[in-house]
Every structure is written in C-alpha cells, then in structure tokens.
Amino acid sequence: MPLDPARQGLTIGDLSERTGLAPSAIRFYETHGIVAPLRNAGGHRRYARADIRRLSFAMAAQKLGLPLAEIAGHMAGLPADRAPSKADWTRIGTEIRALLDARIDALTRLRDNLDGCIGCGCLSMETCTLWNPDDRLATKGTGPRLVLRD
Amino acid sequence: MPLDPARQGLTIGDLSERTGLAPSAIRFYETHGIVAPLRNAGGHRRYARADIRRLSFAMAAQKLGLPLAEIAGHMAGLPADRAPSKADWTRIGTEIRALLDARIDALTRLRDNLDGCIGCGCLSMETCTLWNPDDRLATKGTGPRLVLRD
DNA sequence: CCTTGATCTCAAGTGCGCTTGAGAAATTAC
DNA sequence: GTAATTTCTCAAGCGCACTTGAGATCAAGG
Numbered sequence: 001m002p003l004d005p006a007r008q009g010l011t012i013g014d015l016s017e018r019t020g021l022a023p024s025a026i027r028f029y030e031t032h033g034i035v036a037p038l039r040n041a042g043g044h045r046r047y048a049r050a051d052i053r054r055l056s057f058a059m060a061a062q063k064l065g066l067p068l069a070e071i072a073g074h075m076a077g078l079p080a081d082r083a084p085s086k087a088d089w090t091r092i093g094t095e096i097r098a099l100l101d102a103r104i105d106a107l108t109r110l111r112d113n114l115d116g117c118i119g120c121g122c123l124s125m126e127t128c129t130l131w132n133p134d135d136r137l138a139t140k141g142t143g144p145r146l147v148l149r150d
Numbered sequence: 151m152p153l154d155p156a157r158q159g160l161t162i163g164d165l166s167e168r169t170g171l172a173p174s175a176i177r178f179y180e181t182h183g184i185v186a187p188l189r190n191a192g193g194h195r196r197y198a199r200a201d202i203r204r205l206s207f208a209m210a211a212q213k214l215g216l217p218l219a220e221i222a223g224h225m226a227g228l229p230a231d232r233a234p235s236k237a238d239w240t241r242i243g244t245e246i247r248a249l250l251d252a253r254i255d256a257l258t259r260l261r262d263n264l265d266g267c268i269g270c271g272c273l274s275m276e277t278c279t280l281w282n283p284d285d286r287l288a289t290k291g292t293g294p295r296l297v298l299r300d
Numbered sequence: 301c302c303t304t305g306a307t308c309t310c311a312a313g314t315g316c317g318c319t320t321g322a323g324a325a326a327t328t329a330c
Numbered sequence: 331g332t333a334a335t336t337t338c339t340c341a342a343g344c345g346c347a348c349t350t351g352a353g354a355t356c357a358a359g360g
Contacts, residue, residue, distance in 0.1 A: 011327095013336065023337080024319055042326045044337055064257075065215070068317070100261040104254055107214075111250040163306065173307080174349055192356045194307055218347070 009038065009046030019055045026055065033072045034058050054078070057092070064099055159188065159196030169205045176205065183222045184208050204228070207242070214249055 012023045019026075029035055030045075035054055037045040054075065061071045074095055078088050162173045169176075179185055180195075185204050187195040204225065211221045224245055228238050 011336080022319075025317080027338095028318055040326090042337085043339095044326065062317095097261060100257055104257050104261065107250055107254050107257070111247060111254065161306080172349075175347080177308095178348060190356095192307085193309095194356065212347095 008040060009048060010051070012037075012045050012047070015047050015051060015055065018052050019059065021055060021059070029055065029058060029068070032068050034068070034075055053089075057096075061096060064096070064103060066099070158190060159198060160201070162187075162195050162197070165197050165201060165205065168202050169209065171205060171209070179205065179208060179218070182218050184218070184225055203239075211246060214246070214253060216249070 012026055015021070015026055016023050021029075026035065027045075030037065035047065035051045037047045037051065040046050058068075058071050058075070061074070062068070074092055077092065162176055165171070165176055166173050171179075176185065177195075180187065185197065185201045187197045187201065190196050207225070208218075208221050211224070212218070224242055227242065
C-alpha cells in the first residue's frame with residue numbers, strides 16, 4: 001500500500017493501523033501540530049508515509065514522559081512540506097538521546113539507592129537518609145532528596 | 151514512631167515541608183489509602199514519622215509512571231498500625247526494583263535503537279524498520295514495534 | 301483573651317490526553 | 331446503484347492527579 005496513486009496518500013485509517021493510534025488520537029495530535037495532513041477533494045485527510053515516522057516518534061517521546069507540547073516543539077524543527085531528511089531526524093534524535101540518557105541515569109541512581117538501602121537494612125531505622133529525609137536534610141529543601149533528584 | 155509527646159505526631163504542614171507535597175495532595179493520597187493519619191481532639195490529622203517514608207515511596211513510584219491505585223496496591227502490604235519493619239520495606243523495595251529494571255531495560259533498548267538508526271543513516275530511507283515500521287512488520291501488529299515493546 | 305495562621309470538609313475547577321457521540325458527507329464493496 | 335464502511339466536524343465527556351475556593355473550626359503566640 002505504498003502511496004497508491006489512486007488514493008494519493010494514506011488515510012487516517014491506514015495510519016491508525018500502522019501506528020496503533022486511534023483515529024481520534026491522530027486527529028488530536030494534528031491539533032498539536034505533530035502531523036499536518038493534506039485534504040483530498042472530499043475533505044478527507046491524506047497522509048504522507050513520513051507521518052508514520054512522526055507519530056512513532058511522538059509515541060516514543062511520550063513514553064519518556066514528555067508532554068505533547070514539548071514533543072511538538074521538538075518536531076517543529078522538521079520540515080512541514082517535505083519528508084524529513086536524515087539530518088533532520090538526526091538532530092531530533094540527538095535531542096531525545098540526551099533525554100534518554102538523563103532518564104536512564106535517574107532510574108539507575110534510584111535503583112542503586114534502593115538496593116543499598118535494602119542491603120544495609122537501614123529501612124527500619126530512623127537514621128536512614130534515603131527513606132527518612134528528616135533532620136539532617138530538613139534544611140536543604142523538600143522531598144526525598146537522595147532518592148529523586150531530577 | 152516516637153511521636154512528639156508535646157504535639158502527639160506530625161501535622162499535615164510538617165509532612166508538607168518534609169516531602170515537598172502540598173497539603174491538598176497529602177489529603178488526596180489519604181483518599182487512596184497511601185497514608186492513614188490519626189486525628190487529634192480537634193479533628194486535625196496527626197501523622198507518624200513513618201508516613202514521610204510512605205509518601206516518599208509513593209512519590210518515587212510515581213516517577214516510575216505507576217498510577218496511584220497501583221502504588222496503593224503495593225503499599226497495602228505494609229502494616230497500617232505500626233511502623234513498617236525492614237522486612238516490610240524490603241519486600242516492597244524488591245517489587246519496585248523489578249519495575250525499575252524493566253524500565254531501565256526499555257529505555258536502554260530505545261536509546262540503542264535510536265543510536266543505531268542515527269549511526270546507519272537509515273532514518274531518511276524507506277527501509278528503516280525503526281522509524282518506518284511498514285511492510286515487513288505491517289502484519290505483526292501495530293505501533294513502532296522495534297522502538298517500543300513494553 | 302484575642303488574633304493570626306493552620307487545618308478542617310466538601311464541592312467544584314484545572315490540565316492533560318484522549319474518547320465518545322451525533323449527524324452528515326465521502327468512499328468503497330458488491 | 332445501492333449498501334456498508336469510513337471519515338468528517340464539533341461539542342461534550344472521562345480518568346487521573348491534583349488544586350482552588352468557601353466557610354467554619356482549631357491551635358498557638360503575645
């Protein structure tokens with residue numbers, strides 16, 4: 001089904017099948033500027049194949065916890081009129097790569113802290129700074145500072 | 151556990167300062183069973199020190215993307231009437247540890263796929279299965295399968 | 301005391317990310 | 331040429347995680 005000349009592009013149903021997104025979700029993403037399909041004579045949306053990639057990218061970024069607005073911000077750098085080039089995707093990919101690294105770091109730190117605390121048996125003691133961020137840390141801000149600092 | 155004899159426990163304001171959560175959020179968590187404070191003569195909530203840990207734990211679990219209901223499910227295993235023991239926290243910690251591992255794995259996989267795709271320059275080609283999960287994969291389900299599979 | 305600030309309950313509102321009709325028009329399948 | 335399916339727009343609704351008043355009560359310092 002690659003760009004059937006008769007149909008001049010992919011329907012929203014095609015995209016739905018290939019991305020797993022509901023048509024309503026795809027239309028919703030359109031309002032956020034993540035895709036910008038053309039219309040055929042009858043007013044129906046017609047998508048380019050590159051839009052599959054756009055949506056896949058948006059889905060991946062969402063799994064990282066990015067809000068749609070921010071995703072749209074990153075994707076605003078992609079060309080609207082032509083299929084994004086390698087350089088286009090590489091730049092965006094690099095941005096996301098940094099976010100991934102940060103997130104992996106944070107989770108790894110949290111895991112290691114958790115391991116350490118379980119190992120030392122301090123979880124039941126009042127002196128554990130991991131689950132008991134009181135007195136010593138009370139003046140340094142709020143929250144479980146040793147566990148989460150991102 | 152050693153409640154201040156003068157005040158008989160921590161106020162919601164105390165917890166708010168030490169966890170960084172708004173009082174309204176703490177009350178909201180109460181409706182989900184994450185904390186269960188006692189009341190003083192005047193009807194005000196009085197918390198045990200262990201509740202700081204409960205909230206910290208819930209905040210950590212939330213950063214992992216767990217919905218409150220699920221967090222509450224894990225914490226239901228903790229004793230309501232006494233400060234959780236080392237064994238109590240260790241069990242919960244181990245459950246979370248598994249989630250952390252899975253999440254780190256998923257993110258690492260995504261990052262490596264992204265790296266590979268950037269490296270090979272395939273992002274602009276129709277044959278890239280990472281951002282172009284079409285033909286070959288079209289019969290195997292939906293979504294960006296090589297990027298995200300969790 | 302008395303005042304100031306913290307806390308109480310309860311209902312309603314917010315922001316995000318969609319979904320769900322309703323009613324109509326376009327497209328496809330037979 | 332019909333029938334079935336898909337898509338269209340627009341408004342409203344939903345689930346989650348809270349926040350924001352409103353109006354009243356409680357607690358603590360001078």
